[in-house]
Amino acid sequence: MRLARLPRHHRLRQGIIAVRRWLRASEAAFIVLAAAVGVLAGLSTLIQSWLAHGLQHLFYGVTINRLSALASIRHPWRLLALPLGALALIGLNRWLALRGRTPVDVVEANALHGGRIAMFDNLVIGAQTVISNGCGASVGLEAAYAQLGGGLASWLGQKVHLRRADLRTLVGAGAGAGVGAAFGAPLAGAFYAFEIVIGTYGTAAVAPVITASLVAAAIMRALGPEPWLMATTAVRMITLGDYVAYALLGLLCAGLGIAVMRLVTAAERVMQAITRSSSWRPLAGALLLMPIAWVSPQALSAGHGALHLDLALKPPIAFLLGVLALKVAASVVSLASGFRGGLFFASLFLGSLAGQAFGEVANLWGFGIDPNDAALVGMAALSVSIVGGSMTLALLMLEITHDFALMGVVLTAALVSSAITREAFGYSFSTWRLHVRGSDIRSPRDIGWLTTLTAGRMMRRDWTAVQAGTSVGVFRQTVPPGSVSKVVLVDESGHYGGIIPMAAAHAATLDPDLPIETVARLQDKVLMPAMGIRAILDALDEAGADELAVVNAEGQVVGVLSEKHARRRYLEEIEADQKRMFGEM
Structure with missing residues (x-):
């Protein structure tokens, strides 16, 4: 009630x-x-x-x-x-x-x-x-x-x-x-x-x-429409030679995938320079796409229809390589000029073209490789390089072919392609685009918590300061031994001048009449409030310091951050992230 x-x-x-x-x-x-x-x-x-x-x-x-x-x-x-x-x-x-x-x-x-x-x-x-x-x-x-x-x-x-x-x-x-x-x-x-x-x-x-x-x-x-299935060889014998051949295909697809991703970025920079970052850039891209599409409509859209058509018709090697080049050019121009979309299915189509061409060339040298099987393996290998996700693509091939026998060589090529791409490039297409925009994302792992661990949030505000020009003798009277471990040196306006170790300031051999800045250290090593935890730890390691001052844009001291506290907070957040991953939080 x-x-x-x-x-x-x-x-x-x-x-x-x-x-x-x-x-x-x-x-x-x-x-x-x-x-x-x-x-x-x-x-x-x-x-x-x-x-x-x-x-x-x-x-x-x-x-x-x-x-x-x-x-x-x-x-x-x-x-x-x-x-x-x-x-x-x-x-x-x-x-x-x-x-x-x-x-x-x-x-x-x-x-x-x-x-x-x-x-x-x-x-x-x-x-x-x-x-x-x-x-x-x-x-x-x-x-x-x-x-x-x-x-x-x-x-x-x-x-x-x-x-x-x-x-x-x-x-x-x-x-x-x-x-x-x-x-x-x-x-x-x-x-x-x-x-x-x-x-x-x-x-x-x-x-x-x-x-x-x-x-x-x-x-x-x-x-919706029926899900699309792809026919494969009904009877096959997968030999050790097939694994070696398809591992080579995975290697080639990794190189092609890296080239496509770098070409998109290079073309985007060229397009921005030519158009001076004008909002009319998509129109320039459209005008470049028109002759490509006129030469081959297979370069249009994602390539669903063209993929099935080429697998059914089994065109010659020259045709496959020609369409491959045109499709790469069309995808690069489309993305570089500002059209929105992904490379998932485009990479599947490109991989099928590369795989078919690889199979045809291998057969010219006497290898008994079925071009359709090579196309499927190429689809997975190139998509893994560009999109990422070895198991995603292996299972996709399984679900669209219902062919368990092919999965061994599909996984082989996919894993080779993935390993080479990670080693030589380190990004998938989505994370590479974010990297080009200034982000440090290399994977979809949750790193959002890192943005909260900034120097401004973790710094200690109860620091002890001494003004520049103070003599060592006056400093010893003002800051007795044991009260603090370090003191921040500032000028009249609060600008940073260095860190004074207490042990050095109270050394018996030091002349009491000298100015205290004589023993100041780390004058050019500071942290900014917006610095993230990774940059903080790198700065502390580079300086070889266990504590650094945090200064604002004007150079005035706003806090102090110790390495011990920064690392403890970092480890606490990593532990919390692990608990979230396993559902314990």
């Missing part, structure tokens, strides 16, 4: 608190929440697919076929869809600039912001990607599927006030569900969540992540 008399907003708040406690206490409740996320991710994937295909039908006249499977562009005026799409993006980007917003993608949100993504960011990224893919730019929709799936999960999780670790898991589940729905491959979607978005395999996260992906795939199967 007392609860019914409470105001409505109080009852709503208490209801949310009760739901939050229920979700924290019950694994089954969290799985139900993940299933709801799977429904949302499946529906959002279906809607985005319909919208992009609808634009392609409007611009290019494609119906049940895929844009990249067109034999030719019969009417050149249809390629005006590319500059029209560019103009739409320019308008959207200018509107964003006026609002001062830079959308956050799902990997960055999970790594730095604890899974918190504004719904506005999700809608903008989804719109940009659908426009880019729909007008024919050489980008895929998979990034938007993951963004909307993860974004809707973030929105739902924030509504019920999930803890940071639970919200990150739910966001990963939503992103993986979107990808799993797109391919009709729930296991690949689940491992996409673990490897690409969450960054760890947590035992507590297995059930909700797989549940979301299964539900999303079921929604897509019930309401």
Whole structure:
């Protein structure tokens, strides 16, 4: 009775608190929440697919076929869809600039912001990607599927006030569900969540992540087109020679993947220099894409149709290499000029071309390699290099081929490609793009807590100071031995002048009439309030000091931070992160 008399907003708040406690206490409740996320991710994937295909039908006249499977562009005026799409993006980007917003993608949100993504960011990224893919730019929709799936999960999780670790898991589940729905491959979607978005395999996260992906795939199967399957060799004998050959293919794909990622960045810098970072850059990219698309429509869009077409027709090596070069050029130009999208499916298509060409060349030298099998292995190897996630791609190949016999060589090539890419490059495409923008993200692991461990937050404010010009004798009278271990030297305005060790200041051999700055140390070694924990520890190690002063932009001392305290806080947060990963917090 007392609860019914409470105001409505109080009852709503208490209801949310009760739901939050229920979700924290019950694994089954969290799985139900993940299933709801799977429904949302499946529906959002279906809607985005319909919208992009609808634009392609409007611009290019494609119906049940895929844009990249067109034999030719019969009417050149249809390629005006590319500059029209560019103009739409320019308008959207200018509107964003006026609002001062830079959308956050799902990997960055999970790594730095604890899974918190504004719904506005999700809608903008989804719109940009659908426009880019729909007008024919050489980008895929998979990034938007993951963004909307993860974004809707973030929105739902924030509504019920999930803890940071639970919200990150739910966001990963939503992103993986979107990808799993797109391919009709729930296991690949689940491992996409673990490897690409969450960054760890947590035992507590297995059930909700797989549940979301299964539900999303079921929604897509019930309401959308049939998931695409690929035929493989019915009977084969995998020999040691095959493993060696496909390991070599993995090595080649790693090199190609690194080259594509670096080409995107180099082309982006060239495009920015030529256009002087103008907002009209997408239009310049569209004009460059038009002749590429006229030469080969297979360079358009993500490449779904072209992949199946080339596997069925088995074109000659020269054709495969020509399309490979055109597709790389189209993808590089599209991303460098500001079209939005991912390289997931584009990397699958490129990998299939490289694999087919590799198989054909190997057979010219007498090796009995089936080009279709080589194409599948190449798909996994190149995608692992660009997208990351060895198990994600291995399971994707399994789910779209239902061929267990091929998995050994697929994993071999994928692991070789992954190892070479990590060793020689160190990034996936998504984390490389963040690195180019100035972020130090190398994986989707949760490093957001590192941003809270700044010198300004950890510093001690009860430090002892002495003014420059004070004699050693006066200093000894003012600061007796044992009172503190170190004293900060400042001038009349509070500007930093160094650190005075008490042992040096009270040394018996030191002349009492000398100015105290005679024994000052570390005059050029300071910390800034905004410095993160990694930079702090590096600075302390470089200075060989157990304590440094923290100064503001004007050089005035605002605090002191010891190495002991900084390392203790760092280790405490690492331990807390491990507990969150295993569901203990």
